[in-house]
Amino acid sequence: MKQKLSLVTLGVADLAAARLFYEDVLGLVPAAETNESVAFYDMGGAWLGLFGWEALAVDAQVAPEGSGFRGVTLAHNEPSREAVDVLFAELRERGVEIKKEPEEVFWGGYSGYFVDPNGHLWEVAYNPFMDLT
């Protein structure tokens, strides 16, 4: 299997509301393939998809019920501590729910977390050891 993550799909309760968050609040530009039932964003290698929570469960043939921690976090890296702070300031101003204010972390980086309207956790990090920006 080629070492390639093509797409991460997040289940959402309301696609229009989720698009408002990702496009109007975070500023992402949807891909041309976006339609009424699914939104796609080219995230610089892997793509991000937003799809109905129930529909995603149906597609995977699993039960849609779930609660609590999902054991998955998505990370967006920035090139400096300052850039992380600037982004968090913007997120806070736009009413995004901050889960963890950015701080120095045990592995030597600097990071914080926000959560999207459907409970999906995003880390924003500066990593001095790996440039994944």
Place this chain on the structure above:
Amino acid sequence: MKQKLSLVTLGVADLAAARLFYEDVLGLVPAAETNESVAFYDMGGAWLGLFGWEALAVDAQVAPEGSGFRGVTLAHNEPSREAVDVLFAELRERGVEIKKEPEEVFWGGYSGYFVDPNGHLWEVAYNPFMDLT
């Protein structure tokens, strides 16, 4: 915010066991930054990380308990229906838990799902409309 997904981190109960699955069963090659507490894989744009389930929750400052559907799927795309079938045959032979045998799906592609030992869902898909291989 630059449109970039840097890293997807999956919480795992046992890192050594999770590495066996991703490296020996799926065949992924770990990045040099892999250490005793975290494994990294360069997935062709975004990276994949494996990290302790509890430690990941602690890092995000959320409670670690969770159950059921997580509302997140990761997808690995292949360039043809045949390549999807070949990969599923290999996965089946290696004892991977198949959640959905590959089939023609409503959006015009061909896909199936498997699950990793920690319950994270992976789709393997051929998408004739978007080349994310």
